[in-house]
Amino acid sequence: MESEEMVEENLRDIYDNISPIDYRYWRKEVGWYLSENGFTRYKLEVEASLANAVHRRGMCGLDILKEIEKACEQVTTAEVYIEEGKTKHDIRALVNCIQKRVSERARSVVHFTATSFDIVETANAARYRDVTMEVLLPSLIKLEEVLIILAKREAETLQIGRTHGQHAVPITFGFAIAEYVSRLGESILFLRRRANELVGKFSGASGAYNASSLFFSDPEIFEREVLSELRIKPGEYSTQIVMPEKLVRFFIEMILIGGILANLSRDMRNLQRTEIGEVGELFEENQVGSSTMPQKRNPINFENVESVWKILVGRVITLLLDQISEHQRDLTNSASARTLGEVIGYLVSITERLTKTMKKLQVDKVNLERNFNLQKGLIVAEPLYLILAALGHPDAHEKVRTLTLQSQKEHKNLEEIAMADPELKVYLSRMDSLQKRIISNPSEYVGIAPKKAMKVASNWNRKINSLKRKMAKAKK
Amino acid sequence: MESEEMVEENLRDIYDNISPIDYRYWRKEVGWYLSENGFTRYKLEVEASLANAVHRRGMCGLDILKEIEKACEQVTTAEVYIEEGKTKHDIRALVNCIQKRVSERARSVVHFTATSFDIVETANAARYRDVTMEVLLPSLIKLEEVLIILAKREAETLQIGRTHGQHAVPITFGFAIAEYVSRLGESILFLRRRANELVGKFSGASGAYNASSLFFSDPEIFEREVLSELRIKPGEYSTQIVMPEKLVRFFIEMILIGGILANLSRDMRNLQRTEIGEVGELFEENQVGSSTMPQKRNPINFENVESVWKILVGRVITLLLDQISEHQRDLTNSASARTLGEVIGYLVSITERLTKTMKKLQVDKVNLERNFNLQKGLIVAEPLYLILAALGHPDAHEKVRTLTLQSQKEHKNLEEIAMADPELKVYLSRMDSLQKRIISNPSEYVGIAPKKAMKVASNWNRKINSLKRKMAKAKK
């Protein structure tokens, strides 16, 4: 009952929260790992794991181990915070809370030879790895699969390629999507590797195993034993804390993924412009675009993804500043390290949002074709110049550049103007059939776009399937 | 009863939150303005204010105004979120919730000619300004007052000045603190100015007053009327949103203040090093320094301040990226703008923490003196060189540099060595009495440190008092 009251005291209307991650983008399966309660659970798991290792070394009986394990299942964050109010030290408070629940004999086994950050660092490595494997990667894989399907489905859908926001040479819409299949796919594999590289530690207050050496002649092996239950390995070296680079690389890979999602969203958002209209977010029956302009269909999901990316970019600074810790550690990351979980929470949020949006993406083939034909004549400027050059024209680029100016001035088709040009006659007559076809029909000038779209999509289909099998196996 | 259930549904254990601002650094008086509930309250206030302005123009009766005002007092965030689930548009949801509570006749007055961001921007300007005036500035002023007292109290307390972490020339501890009195004081005044410059808007969907022009021949004056109830002014120009620079400057001044607090904390933390020991955070009777090293007295509060500053520094990036909004606005700040309140929340948290810590700061005069005397002989190198130069020695700096090397090699006092140097005899005999005193007693070589400490402290005492009077008056 007491604990129930305590719990009640800690209840708060979610809309009294300040961070949007806690009132708007919060998700239960993310909170399970990344909330303070999740953190406590992992820290208690490390403490239990330590007791287990001590027991396996024959230094305490099974009854004592059971006592501690049971206590570690019962301690709540709320009571730890109350205890911290007295000790002003969060891990000492946690240890006290365990010790209060066990027999006098068991007490000395709790936290045996550990320093706070043996617990904290190991718990963090485990929960960051777990949330990545259980929530983030599955989400990213789903998005990747949606993109693979889209790239295949639209592999042949003609689209004008754009550089500098200007029409360039033809591609297909599936080819454009394949870009993100390739980038996201690669980053998924990188992220998994980075997650698996995360390390814990059990090397004591300065990293020299001072405490554990008092009782074990092989403290580095004992460290492995403590960590093994959480399937975490120690780093090659630690001070009071683990070396920061692995964690930084792990989080930066997430921020890079945020960038890939934002780039895709930027592209879609631009393709959804009123004048372009090649794609659209599906609008639900009752959805309102504007509080005052009832006709609006705004790309709010794509905008949200880009907005969250702007949050993530800033976080890289905090990560890089926390890379520096004085001597065997300082604690100037006490608050900042607590915000790392937000990076994961935000990334999960936009991954799922983008998955939903891309799944229902409306591709408007009428507009794709209309836009493609906007400057029809000019698209062939590149092949025309290349063919002329190959056929021996000494100054083909400059010649064609002049013709395009003429085409724009006279509002005439570039092909027509070229064909009428006396200087070019001798070259153009030598064109082979493919070349002729392309000059008069720019939609053929698509390079290997359809093939490449299929190739990239198939490649990642295979890789993602293999990854899913690996992950399923690892879970067992 | 229904609403009670709804509220219950939105209750969550605070330790299930992900952001430390919501489980560890949250404070009720900050949440009042900066939580989602606070935001809703302000948005409803703007809607009520609009109805009021419409009423004053004689376009609706008092009964209708009362209906709307009452509705605006009743609508809850939770119900708006449920409505948003249908409309997918947050402000349309808010408007619907108000409209549901009023008569058919009143409905058309609600949100009259407004666009969503007329409400959002004005609400934000008002609540950011209010939390600054009501919570943040009073906190900062308290810290400033603690520093003023400390600077005065320790104005004469001799301390060795340090540059590059090396002993330089003498100062006093109060002089060192006066640095922060001056920097923080100036930033307090800047911050207040920046808060008062924040603007709202009521210029419609593109900023051209399209909607309000339909009904008012003086839409810019109508805008002032709507905003006046919240004591907010419109900017010179707006699109769908207010121009971003004022808000960016306002938040960047806060981040600068974070930097000042972090710099002070860095200094204190270094002065608390075991080998230096000139200051110390007061340790409570039951406080634990380390979970394993019972003797530790760690500067955790100073470390926390620096850590939060590392959070704040990253936020400047998000601010600068949100400065860009395409055409009459894009919504790529939909999520990122929601994180701005955290900046204020974090700053309040470290301001109060630092105030408490500095208030109880322990200044160790024994260690101050011990450190001062560590290199006693060498401190006089600077005055010795200057006096020699003034007395005509052609190469005084180089001469004294050589003497200091000799002093270190022979472990002899620099004064002694100088006095024994035959080359210097002729110059040193010409020293006046002040100069002689300083060469043999470096603690006299303190410049105007005590006077300056008092001067700066008194100056800010006066300014802060004047500021407090102004703020008290503004409140009435």
Added chain:
Amino acid sequence: MESEEMVEENLRDIYDNISPIDYRYWRKEVGWYLSENGFTRYKLEVEASLANAVHRRGMCGLDILKEIEKACEQVTTAEVYIEEGKTKHDIRALVNCIQKRVSERARSVVHFTATSFDIVETANAARYRDVTMEVLLPSLIKLEEVLIILAKREAETLQIGRTHGQHAVPITFGFAIAEYVSRLGESILFLRRRANELVGKFSGASGAYNASSLFFSDPEIFEREVLSELRIKPGEYSTQIVMPEKLVRFFIEMILIGGILANLSRDMRNLQRTEIGEVGELFEENQVGSSTMPQKRNPINFENVESVWKILVGRVITLLLDQISEHQRDLTNSASARTLGEVIGYLVSITERLTKTMKKLQVDKVNLERNFNLQKGLIVAEPLYLILAALGHPDAHEKVRTLTLQSQKEHKNLEEIAMADPELKVYLSRMDSLQKRIISNPSEYVGIAPKKAMKVASNWNRKINSLKRKMAKAKK
């Protein structure tokens, strides 16, 4: 001759430089202040100014002052660097170079009671202020004037307003430009204020005037005297360095200006998209858009501005990190502070580039009109809903939202559909003549856009003229 050789040794092909600021965006009038040679010149000016102050105090004769002034005119950066090779201290090297050129009597006056950063900080404040007044502000003012003219000229040019990249409600192109007139104008005034607030110092090694107190009973007044020749004031407090916030605010205002320029460029770049084509960078006769696509007309100048802004955004981090300096200073800004000049150099570069580009901006009225009419029917959704609501329709927003869906489905004009709707008959018949006109002619639904464009432009025309007068006066 010796010095000529030395100079030759320091010559380098500019294309051997690594930073684009030195091979691509370098400009002589910027380098004059911000190069290492410029820095040396300012430091020597401070040293001369010090000698002058000593002379005015009667502590050295005019001959000695003249000697030092002459030396300060002759010393070159190259010789200081050679000397620094020996001393490993840049300012001691500078002082040695001066001293070598003067008589034995004058030597002791050189650098009298100064610490290195008395010279460095004062020189920096002066040169940053000067380059702002002489180069950057005049450039910004020119851009502002180009924008003012454009806003006026296009005040009546109808354009569709865009939010979320979607057509919203009508504005005029001059109104859109007025946004930047207003934002840039305000920032110009802020920047000038920030430049005038920059402070120097002459308070010695720890800021307590230890050295100067040995010889002057009023060292703070002596400080003012030294600084006065450079028209620089001391701050209220300094340590070995000036308090950083003023400099940070000064540079951040520049980065904000970079953001304004980038936002304008982003807008123009988007309006230049092939499908939109409302504006265009003027292309010169021989200009090449692409090495392979001769038809391309790329917005390379607008892209360049945004790219430089991405450089500037990163610099804010270095600024904020340098805000922290331990105790009476550490030197962990030795390299980073040297990069600040680049911020100014880059800003000047994009200001001039944008000025040129905007001056010759091609506004395509045909495309403006075509785009305006793209969704003609739908633009009136907002006024229709507002008028219906004002005329008593109980659920106008929802009603109109449904009509727009119908309009899109049936490809019919929204006005037509509304007029045919039996439910709406009763309301629409009550419309006044203005309302009727707007519903059938959306180009009238432009609010006060033309008037506002003129108002903002005129306001800033006046302010900029007044500013120019002030600056001209200050120069005399």
Added chain:
Amino acid sequence: MESEEMVEENLRDIYDNISPIDYRYWRKEVGWYLSENGFTRYKLEVEASLANAVHRRGMCGLDILKEIEKACEQVTTAEVYIEEGKTKHDIRALVNCIQKRVSERARSVVHFTATSFDIVETANAARYRDVTMEVLLPSLIKLEEVLIILAKREAETLQIGRTHGQHAVPITFGFAIAEYVSRLGESILFLRRRANELVGKFSGASGAYNASSLFFSDPEIFEREVLSELRIKPGEYSTQIVMPEKLVRFFIEMILIGGILANLSRDMRNLQRTEIGEVGELFEENQVGSSTMPQKRNPINFENVESVWKILVGRVITLLLDQISEHQRDLTNSASARTLGEVIGYLVSITERLTKTMKKLQVDKVNLERNFNLQKGLIVAEPLYLILAALGHPDAHEKVRTLTLQSQKEHKNLEEIAMADPELKVYLSRMDSLQKRIISNPSEYVGIAPKKAMKVASNWNRKINSLKRKMAKAKK
């Protein structure tokens, strides 16, 4: 002669440069790759490589290839810039300069089917990889070797471990250095991997091989042929540009290395504080510490490293912003991408500086011992608590915490107080000989610090040697 004049025109006094990378930290072997001249050289190499591939396909004769190769050896940056003045397009200018030097027949082979960024991206990948392999990695390896030697040499040198800047438990100085051996070693291997992953492209204006498909049925194989001469591979997918993530990861690893160097420098700088004095930068005979305080020995090299790191941290933002490029590319990285070379230049500069400084690092054993003994009694608090707990004391941590307070109050040795405590007698009598030894001699409480220092150092000695063999082989 003409070209000589032109070269002369482009000579500039290095001190007229604005960026410190060009007047202060510039190094010839870095400029060779990263200057504009270096860039031109690499771009010409790609053009020559293209001609080669065309020749191997039998599409041009050897004489034409030779013509083009010769031209590519002759074209200078200066002439390209003059040509760019006309074309306003940098790569078209480069191509024109080549074409001017070759016969009419050869002209059409130059730049055959290439788009500008086929050349630019490939050139960048090659030069960034080369400067890493030839300059940066060798520098980093030298630093790593200096650290390995130091870690071994000082493996047994007792030092007090420090956490929170407070004395914690004993380590050795070699153990502290081993931290950086491990961190830097790992990052060296990562950086090499990232450098080898850099990709080029030859896929044309939109990445779909539109142009090359006109002439080759296997354009992806032709791409590999063009790139193979520079030992560069294409990525899986490209648009007009290569996908950005590989480059971002490559540069971020460098910034992480900057962080490791800065952390080491911060530690050394703090250990060099006057009160600590455990290490010192070697001061040269004539070196000056301060322009006014002749006794100063400032850690300017360590400060410089940290300062440059603050430059590098900001650059991560530019990298992340350039990750986004619209559609098949926009050019909003036109200026920002040009600054990337600076990151490498700065990193080389601080690596060499730190190598020199650490090589001559003075380790002061007298001060190490003095500091170790400062709190002698208290160091044993941790082992005392652990032993008591292991021997069955039910509340050992709290008990020892109280004893330490007593020890500080009474200025008595902690061991003495513990031994005299009646409550502890029963436990302490049960201590084994190792435990007794440690309680009375804290210098024995060093864990496995010496062994770990040796192990880490030896491990990296082996890895670095193997890496050097690999790199030497790759060079052949």
